[in-house]
Amino acid sequence: MSDFIGGEYDVIVVGAGHAGCEAALATARMGFRTAIFTLNLDNIANMPCNPNIGGTAKGQLVREIDALGGQMGIAADANLIQSKILNRGKGPAVYSLRAQIDRRAYSTYMKHVLEKQENLEIKQAEVTDVLCEAGKIKGIRVHTGTVYYCQALILTTGTYLKGSIIIGESKISSGPDGLLPANRLSDSLKGLGIELMRFKTGTPPRINERSIDYSKLIEQPGDEEIIPFSFMTGELNIEQVPCYMTHTTAETHRIIRENLHRSPLYSGEIKGIGPRYCPSIEDKVVRFADKESHQVFIEPMGLGTKEVYLQGMSTSMPEDVQIKMVRSLPGLENAQIMRPAYAIEYDCINPTQLKLSLEIKGIEGLFFAGQINGSSGYEEAAAQGIMAGINAALKLQNREPLILDRSQAYIGVLIDDLVTKGTREPYRMMTSRAEYRLYLRQDNADLRLTPIGYEIGLVSPERYKRFLVKKRLIEEEIKRLQDTILPANDRINDFLERHGSTRIVTGIKLYDLLKRPEIEYHYLNEIGQGADLPKEVIEQVSISIKYEGYLKRQMNQIEQFKRMEERHLPDDIDYASIHGLSSEAKQKLSSIKPVSLGQASRISGVSPADIAVLLVYLESRKRKS
Numbered sequence: 001m002s003d004f005i006g007g008e009y010d011v012i013v014v015g016a017g018h019a020g021c022e023a024a025l026a027t028a029r030m031g032f033r034t035a036i037f038t039l040n041l042d043n044i045a046n047m048p049c050n051p052n053i054g055g056t057a058k059g060q061l062v063r064e065i066d067a068l069g070g071q072m073g074i075a076a077d078a079n080l081i082q083s084k085i086l087n088r089g090k091g092p093a094v095y096s097l098r099a100q101i102d103r104r105a106y107s108t109y110m111k112h113v114l115e116k117q118e119n120l121e122i123k124q125a126e127v128t129d130v131l132c133e134a135g136k137i138k139g140i141r142v143h144t145g146t147v148y149y150c151q152a153l154i155l156t157t158g159t160y161l162k163g164s165i166i167i168g169e170s171k172i173s174s175g176p177d178g179l180l181p182a183n184r185l186s187d188s189l190k191g192l193g194i195e196l197m198r199f200k201t202g203t204p205p206r207i208n209e210r211s212i213d214y215s216k217l218i219e220q221p222g223d224e225e226i227i228p229f230s231f232m233t234g235e236l237n238i239e240q241v242p243c244y245m246t247h248t249t250a251e252t253h254r255i256i257r258e259n260l261h262r263s264p265l266y267s268g269e270i271k272g273i274g275p276r277y278c279p280s281i282e283d284k285v286v287r288f289a290d291k292e293s294h295q296v297f298i299e300p301m302g303l304g305t306k307e308v309y310l311q312g313m314s315t316s317m318p319e320d321v322q323i324k325m326v327r328s329l330p331g332l333e334n335a336q337i338m339r340p341a342y343a344i345e346y347d348c349i350n351p352t353q354l355k356l357s358l359e360i361k362g363i364e365g366l367f368f369a370g371q372i373n374g375s376s377g378y379e380e381a382a383a384q385g386i387m388a389g390i391n392a393a394l395k396l397q398n399r400e401p402l403i404l405d406r407s408q409a410y411i412g413v414l415i416d417d418l419v420t421k422g423t424r425e426p427y428r429m430m431t432s433r434a435e436y437r438l439y440l441r442q443d444n445a446d447l448r449l450t451p452i453g454y455e456i457g458l459v460s461p462e463r464y465k466r467f468l469v470k471k472r473l474i475e476e477e478i479k480r481l482q483d484t485i486l487p488a489n490d491r492i493n494d495f496l497e498r499h500g501s502t503r504i505v506t507g508i509k510l511y512d513l514l515k516r517p518e519i520e521y522h523y524l525n526e527i528g529q530g531a532d533l534p535k536e537v538i539e540q541v542s543i544s545i546k547y548e549g550y551l552k553r554q555m556n557q558i559e560q561f562k563r564m565e566e567r568h569l570p571d572d573i574d575y576a577s578i579h580g581l582s583s584e585a586k587q588k589l590s591s592i593k594p595v596s597l598g599q600a601s602r603i604s605g606v607s608p609a610d611i612a613v614l615l616v617y618l619e620s621r622k623r624k625s
């Protein structure tokens with residue numbers, strides 16, 4: 001095969017899924033000549049699983065990507081067909097946006113964004129080899145033998161590496177949705193000494209909605225008011241498409257139990273490790289045997305299709321069993337399966353081989369992002385993609401990498417968990433993983449991250465100016481509420497009584513009045529004290545006042561956390577020689593090479609006693625130096 005050189009770029013991105021799109025847009029927008037490769041141009045930003053973006057903790061990730069100057073939030077707003085805020089009944093720490101997306105339209109939209117992007121070339125080819133020289137990235141080879149050179153390479157290959165699709169007894173080499181797999185790159189990575197793992201995930205069947213009896217289902221409409229994902233999107237008014245709900249029955253469970261021996265999950269045919277938090281229906285029936293039924297949601301996949309997605313019915317059972325299972329659901333007695341459910345096994349890397357910048361240790365200029373890092377989910381992938389893109393660009397600018405820590409962003413929690421703790425199954429983000437979730441809310445992602453996005457050159461000056469206006473309005477309004485004192489007169493006390501709030505005998509600051517749970521900001525209009533401000537400004541003002549106490553406590557915790565994060569660990573420490581460390585700690589610290597005492601304390605197998613030993617070691621090292 002010829003060694004034709006197809007081109008030279010600053011950055012090459014392999015994969016145009018959710019991670020690859022964000023990575024390539026970031027490097028191109030930061031001024032670097034970038035090429036993005038994918039196996040199939042017609043499936044850019046494909047959604048092989050649930051046709052929705054966001055959800056608990058994932059909504060926060062999308063907002064953070066947007067605040068940094070990423071694309072997913074804007075693309076979701078442009079292609080959503082239903083929108084909801086989840087967990088409204090709980091506190092703002094867990095409010096999460098979730099939108100049903102027109103899957104085809106989203107892919108077309110993202111392809112067009114890539115095509116329009118300056119500094120970016122898009123190519124259809126299978127990358128078969130990673131080329132390195134003297135511990136540094138050099139380029140790639142593709143299936144035609146053509147070679148492309150670059151200074152930084154970002155791999156975002158998703159669920160395609162040695163992909164195999166399993167449906168009952170059938171196992172074929174394939175990517176998702178019947179697309180081509182990538183069967184050669186894994187060996188090239190192994191050849192570079194990179195440790196691979198075998199993971200698995202699954203998806204439910206797709207049904208023709210014409211074959212569903214909707215009179216037996218419960219409608220699940222979207223929220224009346226659509227809250228956009230992107231801080232850049234104005235008001236969104238679309239006619240929303242509802243989801244519907246049905247449930248499994250005793251008959252469904254009987255069919256599953258009687259055919260468990262034919263499930264590749266239980267027959268041992270599937271070797272890859274699957275996500276505990278996204279179980280297949282057979283797993284749910286076995287693990288929660290006392291539950292008589294499980295909810296199943298019928299989700300639309302787009303405006304131009306009759307195909308719907310059966311959320312909650314992920315399986316790899318044989319097709320004949322799938323048909324019986326589906327037709328045992330109320331409303332789906334005559335269901336026509338358009339695409340059977342399946343499980344997919346694929347290669348990914350052990351993410352503890354990565355630095356917090358997502359560059360791999362030992363090969364300069366080689367970055368990884370997305371499902372290839374052991375995560376699961378479009379949002380998790382896109383979050384890693386933008387960070388890998390940013391850090392590849394910063395590296396080429398000889399600047400320090402951008403590391404978001406656990407107190408700054410869900411993105412920081414995601415990457416720290418993967419790189420420091422590793423994962424034994426596809427990792428999905430959850431609010432419970434974020435210690436500082438009251439501060440890491442979806443509503444304030446721009447206040448936390450847009451200044452950073454601007455500083456690194458990804459957020460445009462126009463966007464930053466707009467952000468500064470919002471920030472100023474929030475600060476001015478909080479000051480006005482602190483400075484305005486209401487007199488204890490009849491008018492105010494009538495107002496308080498009207499809202500079931502305690503009367504006052506002396507003057508009260510508006511700020512303190514708003515702290516009262518029964519007083520909402522928009523009530524202030526009744527006493528001429530409301531201000532004509534944008535909704536998102538009022539939201540910030542209300543939350544920061546009503547949760548002031550909790551937020552203060554959280555900020556104290558964050559300060560403590562930061563103190564440990566700021567205790568840097570030089571990378572030349574010989575952990576094996578430190579007396580008093582446990583042997584497991586010596587082994588783990590030597591392989592992960594944490595950058596701080598804080599990161600060291602999160603490595604599994606490193607105990608508080610080990611941290612104490614390290615502290616003493618650092619002090620004596622400081623004294624010696």
Ligand SMILES: Cc1cc2nc3c(=O)[nH]c(=O)nc-3n(C[C@H](O)[C@H](O)[C@H](O)COP(=O)(O)OP(=O)(O)OC[C@H]3O[C@@H](n4cnc5c(N)ncnc54)[C@H](O)[C@@H]3O)c2cc1C
Pocket residue numbers: 014015016017018019020037038039040043044045046047048049050125126127128156157158159160161176182185201202203278342343344369370371372375376377378381382428
């Ligand atoms: C069957 C299935 C079920 C899933 N279920 C869930 C779920 O329940 N919950 C959940 O959160 N997530 C689920 N996911 C995961 C979700 O789809 C992924 O997390 C997400 O798409 C990952 O994004 P990514 O950018 O990392 O990779 P992908 O979106 O997979 O994109 C990978 C890209 O890399 C390209 N590529 C790969 N190898 C090469 C190569 N050698 N050369 C050139 N191009 C290459 C592909 O063409 C593609 O463009 C599921 C995925 C599948 C397939």
